[in-house]
Amino acid sequence: MAGFYDEMRDMATELLGEFKQGRVTLTRTTQAEKPEDWPTWEPWTGETTTQVYELDAVVKGVSAKLIDGNVVIASDRELTCSHKMTLVETIVGDNDPVVSSTPAEFDAGLLDTLSIDGKPVTIVRDLTVPGAGTPVAHRFVIR
Numbered sequence: 001m002a003g004f005y006d007e008m009r010d011m012a013t014e015l016l017g018e019f020k021q022g023r024v025t026l027t028r029t030t031q032a033e034k035p036e037d038w039p040t041w042e043p044w045t046g047e048t049t050t051q052v053y054e055l056d057a058v059v060k061g062v063s064a065k066l067i068d069g070n071v072v073i074a075s076d077r078e079l080t081c082s083h084k085m086t087l088v089e090t091i092v093g094d095n096d097p098v099v100s101s102t103p104a105e106f107d108a109g110l111l112d113t114l115s116i117d118g119k120p121v122t123i124v125r126d127l128t129v130p131g132a133g134t135p136v137a138h139r140f141v142i143r
Contacts, residue, residue: 005134012137013082016056024057026085027113052089053104057081059116062141066125072141076124079114079140081106106138114142 032046062076087102113120127139 005136008136009083013084016082019058020056021058022117024055025115026053026055026108047093050091051087053085054088055081055085072124076141076143079142081138083135
């Protein structure tokens with residue numbers, strides 16, 4: 001069955017790449033690890049690295065069937081993206097950005113920021129398709 005989902009992922013990646021809307025990005029900022037011998041009373045201000053990934057995505061109004069009035073409200077939107085993301089920019093510390101076009105598999109964490117046309121959004125609900133196993137596409141309710 002894994003072959004079926006791999007084929008579906010490839011199809012979703014192709015379609016979302018062709019019909020993507022606007023500029024949807026995922027920004028990840030990490031900080032250099034603190035040395036083991038660093039004094040616990042000293043604040044750690046290690047160098048940060050910010051990576052910006054571009055996503056092949058479409059955005060629409062939230063489906064009526066998802067609106068519950070509590071977690072999901074009528075003004076929310078749905079973002080659907082492929083399992084592919086492209087590293088487009090890396091900034092280390094205060095240095096100038098390094099531009100690239102390195103493909104990567106989709107990987108979003110709680111501390112990452114999704115933006116649509118430069119405006120950050122909040123993920124309200126994760127509706128990755130399918131809910132388990134090999135992901136074909138990623139769907140989020142956003143606000």
